[in-house]
Amino acid sequence: MMTLYGYWRSTAAYRVRIALNLKGISVAHVSVHLVKDGGQQHTPAYVAKNPTHLVPSLELEGGTVLTQSLAIIDYLEAIQPDPALLPSDPVARAKVLAAAHVVAMDIHPVNNLRVVSHLADTFGADVEAKRQWMCHWMDTGFEALEQMVRKDTRFSFADTPSLADICLVAQYYNARRWGLDLTPYPRLTEIEETCLALPAFADARPEAQPDAE
The missing domain is CATH 1.20.1050.10 (Glutathione S-transferase Yfyf (Class Pi); Chain A, domain 2)
Known part of the structure; x- marks a missing residue:
């Protein structure tokens, strides 16, 4: 199963959650608190996954990590074209x-x-x-x-x-x-x-x- 690293108030992570739901794709969710402990997005373990220090990140089953919400949604569109989130015209x-x-x-x-x-x-x-x-x-x-x-x-x-x-x-x-x-x-x-x-x-x-x- 894929894993989505996000934060409840992140609007970028919110976008990806909506896209996943629309396409019926289940993922595991891991919270990355953007304020607690100086911001968990800055920890070495997370930065190793996403060097931008931002959420969301989508980790694929093979360990590849995708970043940037629109790029992640584009990936979801490619692997699950229906329902389409972009017109063909x-x-x-x-x-x-x-x-x-x-x-x-x-x-x-x-x-x-x-x-x-x-x-x-x-x-x-x-x-x-x-x-x-x-x-x-x-x-x-x-x-x-x-x-x-x-x-x-x-x-x-x-x-x-x-x-x-x-x-x-x-x-x-x-x-x-x-x-x-x-x-x-x-x-x-x-x-x-x-x-x-x-x-x-x-x-x-x-x-x-x-x-x-």
């Missing part, structure tokens, strides 16, 4: 990827724990300043996403979930955690509600994980 595929990348490449990297910690340690940002930083970048990304997703489908781009929905739902968890006003994004909020009605999304929620605090 090239244009439709590019649109789904673009929406997913708004979250995974525009919002998430500048809201990552290590970036926010650096703001505090190096520039003296207090709790409220860090919150405002994160909300600014989520607002910037969500404003674009609200216009990018389709208005005539159940999910972001179709009547079945895609990679865009996976990324959106995970980031919305962070938005709610940090008190972002989501009223300007009715379509995104509608999509989140539709997604969380599915067990694959609901069972992957951070608060539903064994290591949730």
